[in-house]
Amino acid sequence: MSSLAAAVEFDRVSKAFGDRVVLQDVSFAIAPGTAFGVLGRSGTGKSVTLKHIIGLIRPDAGRVLVHGEDITELRPRALARVRRRMGFLFQEAALFDSITVGENVAFPLRRHTRLGEAAIVARARQRLADVELSDAFDAMPADLSGGMRKRVGLARAMVLDPDILLVDEPSAGLDPITSREIDGLLIGLRRAGTTLVVVTHNIPSARAIADELAVLGDGRIVARGTAADLDANPDPLVQAFMRAGTGG
Template sequence: MDAPLKIETHGLTLAFGDRVIQRDVALRVRQGSIFALMGASGCGKSTVLKGLVGLLRPIAGTVLVDGESYWEVPEARRTLINRRYGVLFQSAALWSSLTVAENVALPLRLFTRQKPAAIADLVRLKLALVGMEAAANLMPAELSGGMRKRAGLARALALDPEVLFFDEPSAGLDPITSKRLDDLILELREGLGTTIVLVSHELPSLFSIADDGAFLDAEAHTVIATGAPTWLRDHCMHPTVQAFMHRERVPDERAADERGTGDADGR
């Protein structure tokens, strides 16, 4: 039996001014899944993520969170929905003037009424979850790229989110550090039951951790295939998807006609 839907979109269209980035985007993110937004650089993956987390209002369409229409509820209600989210941005977005522990504590101080001692305990717990307890008193400038990502993840976990959003979590990391981060993401899903939505074009990460996803196309400005990355790699015959999954040059128009360009949907 399929898990219940956590997030779904219908006809989601996002734009900057008159420039449409993605249109008619339909997503179905099930509870407890690791859902990947895939596609080449510049196709609009991060833009769609911003539409999901409330950083960019769509010009059309709906975003449903547990069946509730995110953009149609009052702002106060959206704020409460956002409390159920944790977001790790590509740069980790740590405050440079705060220690690692202070960065993790910030959401707890802003959005809860916990006493300082309780916040300190929670910070130690979140840092331990990501293997960063020894770095609590370091400044962001003293951290490696992988450590910054893990510190940002600890902060994203501060409020015990139901959904974690990752924007290119492996970007800029060496293969070993990237693999460790992938393993950590899997542990969070297995241990906490967290639903995870990630933006990535890193094939090793996509194949090893994502169990569902949507492929966004820069030319069509919409979703052209859905399914697990491994399923898309092995079964989707859309030439753009195949080129991406096998790191090939996108075929020319004649080759596309010969191979077929039908949409695909797989689990």
């Protein structure tokens, strides 16, 4: 594991569910501290890709490396150690509805650290303040708007100060203004040195956040590069993506 290791690397990863081939020989590497955007039509394996990075799904062939360490063969305890350095925000924010917003954010601290009660509450409050939801500590998730829930999800994903943050469609279901607020938070994290992997359908968002983009299609990376590279890519699928979604 050299210090030059990619934050995340796929080395010829293949994955099928039954006879449905989702990823076929996919390779890419994400430099530490950069933001990587993943584009692709529904069902092309974007979420499956994120789930490989946190080891929720294991590849049929190939390797997934995190900071140079192959995680595909790790036992649960070792995998938990790697995962602790990652934050993830799933598409549906996936908050626990029966506990308060503050307890949602505190949850990873209770689970993965031995911090005392006062430190846990202080840290959870700080993360809520970071997403401008200081007042929501005692609220229940059901009382929040979609954008607020997303921000709580982000606060929870960041509460352990992960160096890699995985985000699945952060702007799905949000209005353009809220969506830009989420983008702003992600850009701030990236500036602070967090490696981001962001799945998105929102091209303006992808342009704003990502240093590099990859377009998934037919189990492969159809194109990869900066937004400017993809703008200049003649592939019709790439063009369809880059010219779409000027609204958000």
